[in-house]
Amino acid sequence: MSETKTIGGMREVLERWEPVIGLEVHVQLATASKIFCGCATRYGAPPNSQVCPVCLGYPGTLPVLNARAVELAVVAALALGCEVQPTSVFARKHYFYPDLPKGYQISQYDRPLATAGRLEIVLDDGGRKAIGITRLHLEEDAGKSLHGPDGTRVDFNRCGTPLIEIVSEPDLASPREAYLYLSTLKRNLQYLDVSDCNMEEGSLRCDANVSVRPRGTGELGTKTEVKNVNSFRYVEDALTFEILRQAEALGAGRPVVHETLLWDSVRGEARPMRSKEMSHDYRYFPEPDLEPLAVPATMVEEIRARLPETPAARAERLVKEYGLPEYDAGVLTSTRGMADYFEAVAECLGDPKTFGKVAANWVMGDVLKLANERKLEVTVGGPDGPSPLHPADVAAHIKAVAEGKISRNVAKDLIIEIPSGHMRYGEHAPRVLIQAMESLAHKIEERELVQVSDEAALEAEIEAVLAVHPDEVAAYRGGKEGLIGFFVGQVMRRTKGKANPQLVNEILRRRL
Amino acid sequence: MTPLGKRPTAAAIARRVGAGEITARRPVEEALERASAERLNAFLSLRGERALEEAELVDRRVAAGERLPLAGVPVAVKDNIAVAGVVTTCGSRLLEPYVSPFDATAIARLRDAGAVVIGKTNLDEFAMGSSTENSAFGPTLNPHDPGRVAGGSSGGSAAAVAAGLVPVGLGSETGGSVRQPAAFCGAVGVKPTYGRVSRYGLVAFGSSLDQIGTVATTVEDAARILETIAGSDPRDATTLPGRPGRLADGLDEADPASRIGWPGEFFGEGLDPDIRAACERARDRLAAAGAEIVELSLPHAPYGIAVYYVVAIAEASSNLARYDGVRYGYRAAGADELHAMYERTRAAFGAELKRRIMLGTYVLSAGYYEAFYGKGTVVRARIRGDFETAWERVDAILTPTTPTPAFPVGEKAEDPLAMYLNDVYTVSANLAGIPAVTVPFGRVRPTSERPALPIGVQLMGPARAERRLFELARFLEREAAA
Numbered sequence: 001m002s003e004t005k006t007i008g009g010m011r012e013v014l015e016r017w018e019p020v021i022g023l024e025v026h027v028q029l030a031t032a033s034k035i036f037c038g039c040a041t042r043y044g045a046p047p048n049s050q051v052c053p054v055c056l057g058y059p060g061t062l063p064v065l066n067a068r069a070v071e072l073a074v075v076a077a078l079a080l081g082c083e084v085q086p087t088s089v090f091a092r093k094h095y096f097y098p099d100l101p102k103g104y105q106i107s108q109y110d111r112p113l114a115t116a117g118r119l120e121i122v123l124d125d126g127g128r129k130a131i132g133i134t135r136l137h138l139e140e141d142a143g144k145s146l147h148g149p150d151g152t153r154v155d156f157n158r159c160g161t162p163l164i165e166i167v168s169e170p171d172l173a174s175p176r177e178a179y180l181y182l183s184t185l186k187r188n189l190q191y192l193d194v195s196d197c198n199m200e201e202g203s204l205r206c207d208a209n210v211s212v213r214p215r216g217t218g219e220l221g222t223k224t225e226v227k228n229v230n231s232f233r234y235v236e237d238a239l240t241f242e243i244l245r246q247a248e249a250l251g252a253g254r255p256v257v258h259e260t261l262l263w264d265s266v267r268g269e270a271r272p273m274r275s276k277e278m279s280h281d282y283r284y285f286p287e288p289d290l291e292p293l294a295v296p297a298t299m300v301e302e303i304r305a306r307l308p309e310t311p312a313a314r315a316e317r318l319v320k321e322y323g324l325p326e327y328d329a330g331v332l333t334s335t336r337g338m339a340d341y342f343e344a345v346a347e348c349l350g351d352p353k354t355f356g357k358v359a360a361n362w363v364m365g366d367v368l369k370l371a372n373e374r375k376l377e378v379t380v381g382g383p384d385g386p387s388p389l390h391p392a393d394v395a396a397h398i399k400a401v402a403e404g405k406i407s408r409n410v411a412k413d414l415i416i417e418i419p420s421g422h423m424r425y426g427e428h429a430p431r432v433l434i435q436a437m438e439s440l441a442h443k444i445e446e447r448e449l450v451q452v453s454d455e456a457a458l459e460a461e462i463e464a465v466l467a468v469h470p471d472e473v474a475a476y477r478g479g480k481e482g483l484i485g486f487f488v489g490q491v492m493r494r495t496k497g498k499a500n501p502q503l504v505n506e507i508l509r510r511r512l
Numbered sequence: 513m514t515p516l517g518k519r520p521t522a523a524a525i526a527r528r529v530g531a532g533e534i535t536a537r538r539p540v541e542e543a544l545e546r547a548s549a550e551r552l553n554a555f556l557s558l559r560g561e562r563a564l565e566e567a568e569l570v571d572r573r574v575a576a577g578e579r580l581p582l583a584g585v586p587v588a589v590k591d592n593i594a595v596a597g598v599v600t601t602c603g604s605r606l607l608e609p610y611v612s613p614f615d616a617t618a619i620a621r622l623r624d625a626g627a628v629v630i631g632k633t634n635l636d637e638f639a640m641g642s643s644t645e646n647s648a649f650g651p652t653l654n655p656h657d658p659g660r661v662a663g664g665s666s667g668g669s670a671a672a673v674a675a676g677l678v679p680v681g682l683g684s685e686t687g688g689s690v691r692q693p694a695a696f697c698g699a700v701g702v703k704p705t706y707g708r709v710s711r712y713g714l715v716a717f718g719s720s721l722d723q724i725g726t727v728a729t730t731v732e733d734a735a736r737i738l739e740t741i742a743g744s745d746p747r748d749a750t751t752l753p754g755r756p757g758r759l760a761d762g763l764d765e766a767d768p769a770s771r772i773g774w775p776g777e778f779f780g781e782g783l784d785p786d787i788r789a790a791c792e793r794a795r796d797r798l799a800a801a802g803a804e805i806v807e808l809s810l811p812h813a814p815y816g817i818a819v820y821y822v823v824a825i826a827e828a829s830s831n832l833a834r835y836d837g838v839r840y841g842y843r844a845a846g847a848d849e850l851h852a853m854y855e856r857t858r859a860a861f862g863a864e865l866k867r868r869i870m871l872g873t874y875v876l877s878a879g880y881y882e883a884f885y886g887k888g889t890v891v892r893a894r895i896r897g898d899f900e901t902a903w904e905r906v907d908a909i910l911t912p913t914t915p916t917p918a919f920p921v922g923e924k925a926e927d928p929l930a931m932y933l934n935d936v937y938t939v940s941a942n943l944a945g946i947p948a949v950t951v952p953f954g955r956v957r958p959t960s961e962r963p964a965l966p967i968g969v970q971l972m973g974p975a976r977a978e979r980r981l982f983e984l985a986r987f988l989e990r991e992a993a994a
Contacts (some may be wrong), residue, residue, distance in 0.1 A: 053614055056613075056839060057834045057839070058612070058839075058840065059594065059602070059607065059610065059612070059715040059716075059834075059840075060593070060594045060600075060612070060614075060616060060711075060713040060714055060716070061601060061712070061713075062711060062712050062748050062749065062750075063749070064747060064749050065749065069735060086736070092830055094830060094833060096833065096836060096854060098836070098838045098850065101834060101838075101839060102833065102834045103830070103832075103833020103834045103836065104830055105832060152839070152850075198970035281877055283830070283873065283876035283877060283878075283881075284827060284828075284876075284881075284887055285827075285830070285876055285881070287721035288750075289716075289719050289748075289749065289750065290749050290750075290829060291749055291750065300823065369985075370604045377705060425616045450883075476814075487597065
């Protein structure tokens with residue numbers, strides 16, 4: 001399906017038909033071990049190397065709930081504004097498949113961990129929309145079937161990995177909204193360290209319930225379930241495909257059949273699943289091997305108190321505290337690491353209103369670029385300490401520029417020389433800052449990089465530049481004021497970037 | 513075969529081995545010899561050399577000064593309890609080739625205490641049955657009359673103990689599966705409080721009902737084994753916290769004067785008059801010793817069998833889903849497609865298993881769940897409530913264990929309902945999660961139809977009241993011998 005055709009067709013269709021979309025998102029919790037046994041959850045291990053009698057469902061084994069999984073699920077539930085139920089109940093969901101060792105999946109059914117939440121998304125026009133969360137529950141993952149020409153092999157490493165399933169209300173009115181919901185959800189959960197939400201590794205999986213109805217009517221149309229919408233790239237494609245398909249059917253007087261479709265990203269279409277793959281009678285009943293899950297109010301409140309700010313709340317605060325533009329605040333809060341990093345730099349600098357914007361520019365620019373080049377995360381708390389470098393180093397450079405010791409360009413060049421270190425952040429932040437400043441000052445002196453702010457010296461350089469560019473001088477005087485940048489550039493080049501650009505600018509204007 | 517108590521008890525063996533009078537190897541070797549010669553089909557497999565090696569290890573531990581409460585005690589273990597490195601067949605073709613890679617918690621605790629598992633005993637397939645006739649490996653015969661069943665599903669362990677092959681055995685209960693065969697064979701049988709013994713390593717049948725129980729020739733031995741295997745287990749989230757305390761010491765010193773409930777519902781139609789008479793004698797002995805007999809009603813008890821068969825088969829249909837031929841056990845040959853493999857593999861289940869899987873699947877199905885499983889859960893809570901009310905007035909309840917003594921092999925094999933009714937007096941304790949003990953108390957009068965078969969009387973008590981039940985059972989044991 002070509003993109004233009006999709007979007008063109010979509011616009012027309014949306015004038016007549018209103019899509020109603022709800023998403024069921026499965027998120028792998030970032031625990032070290034599985035939900036009902038001690039096996040590791042590491043991704044990419046050799047097949048069947050992270051298994052034991054419990055997760056393989058050997059006769060006589062029993063599940064024991066991983067407390068960390070519950071904690072992470074409660075964190076997610078609270079962050080989504082859900083009501084955490086004091087008692088929830090695990091249930092067995094039955095179906096036969098070789099990668100499901102017990103013949104049932106331990107999930108939660110009529111008494112989920114949490115209900116009635118909401119997630120606010122920011123629409124493309126800047127408007128906000130709250131999407132209802134119906135429920136959030138805990139469950140175990142199944143293994144992975146690998147179908148090959150010589151038969152099917154099963155890898156049980158993933159079996160028993162803790163998941164939360166987050167079911168939204170049918171509040172999403174377009175594929176775009178579904179995309180925004182999913183990406184906001186992903187960002188928030190990553191932000192909370194609930195999950196790495198890595199779609200390629202299957203840490204975030206999405207099924208969609210879709211129906212359409214004529215605009216202006218209140219009744220819901222027959223829905224279909226589109227499974228396997230497991231990449232951000234496909235969310236909009238798959239939903240668009242299905243909405244168009246349903247609208248076309250209804251427009252031609254054909255009914256929409258209630259069925260489950262499987263999204264095929266290669267062929268760009270959703271096909272009905274064969275009946276054997278379709279939903280079964282799952283014969284849910286309460287899991288007798290696990291007591292009902294009690295989450296006491298004290299635990300909920302404890303977790304709530306430790307809950308980090310949501311990205312949205314933090315962005316709002318960054319705007320207020322540091323006087324940042326909303327755009328900058330949005331970029332900085334796109335990951336928790338970046339926001340933490342920014343605040344660490346700002347803390348070193350003090351005076352948030354003065355240094356906020358300049359610190360933001362550095363973090364979004366130089367620091368992020370450096371991290372990308374070195375294939376590192378922007379974070380204050382990585383395994384090797386802050387990365388790509390210590391926030392105090394960034395602050396030292398910003399200070400040096402602000403104090404006129406070096407130019408912005410020199411600072412840019414110097415900072416990339418700093419290797420990614422192995423320092424811990426936080427313990428001696430003030431001392432680290434002093435060290436960073438001392439080391440920078442030493443470097444500036446040693447390499448004679450001190451910014452030239454001496455007017456007489458700069459005037460001499462400027463005279464030299466003007467003397468060799470008479471044509472440009474004439475053009476400038478003839479009204480081409482944009483040439484000022486050219487002259488500044490020439491002066492900077494002659495001074496190897498050491499000239500104070502503001503002063504150069506000032507003198508140039510006066511001189512010309 | 514020499515039935516009953518003629519051989520040394522577990523307590524005596526442990527005492528002698530612990531004191532260095534005999535080696536642990538000796539009782540284990542003797543038990544292995546008897547077991548390999550037995551004709552009751554009580555054992556499905558024997559551990560031979562490995563049991564002897566373990567016995568020698570016990571001897572080294574004793575020599576090193578360790579105090580082992582069950583030093584050298586040979587134990588028979590029902591073949592639905594996992595013992596590492598040994599086949600765990602569950603009496604089924606589906607697990608015939610399955611070797612467990614781990615020990616059940618109960619097994620690990622027995623071994624720590626110096627006991628030696630000598631072999632695995634016969635059972636109804638996956639513990640589903642009341643006669644051991646549902647075993648894929650043939651029925652276990654009653655040591656008192658080889659024409660009769662040993663009861664079930666723990667028929668192998670009960671027969672092995674009653675025949676004197678071993679002093680003690682482990683069985684499992686979902687609805688009377690230790691007590692009924694113990695009563696049929698004339699042994700002491702214990703169903704502990706739900707959660708008292710870890711189910712880790714017990715192959716699941718009806719998970720909310722399942723519990724490992726003990727069979728022994730004496731109350732003291734049964735209590736000693738339970739004391740060893742009981743206690744919370746991090747591998748089983750449904751175990752009760754803590755340990756039960758001393759269950760076997762000083763039972764003789766206890767005063768039997770207590771309040772004993774006599775529930776009318778357990779003495780109605782279908783009860784063999786000789787068994788009724790035995791219960792009345794037990795009641796009168798207790799009264800004579802100062803106990804107060806309180807007539808009471810457990811009004812929902814008559815629904816026990818119906819509720820039990822809804823709950824147990826529902827859970828069974830779920831628990832048996834894993835036997836699909838994919839990972840372990842038996843896989844039917846020749847299937848070229850997944851569903852064909854499932855169907856052919858699972859066709860190897862016996863008729864009773866298929867019946868229960870189908871019924872269990874049905875009662876959990878959409879549209880039927882509320883009417884069956886939902887309703888079953890409600891009535892189960894009422895049955896539990898009846899007992900809660902009773903405990904306000906009594907300390908224990910005295911009833912028959914079974915409506916009849918052991919029946920002839922084949923008599924009920926084609927009549928599932930008649931077979932199910934065998935558990936009419938035992939299932940209440942499983943549904944309520946409370947402990948119960950059966951103790952041999954006399955025999956039926958011999959007639960041309962039947963020899964003097966043993967009778968069991970049952971004592972039920974409140975959750976965690978195992979100690980009190982053992983004291984009362986010990987009293988009845990003494991009275992029966994008198």
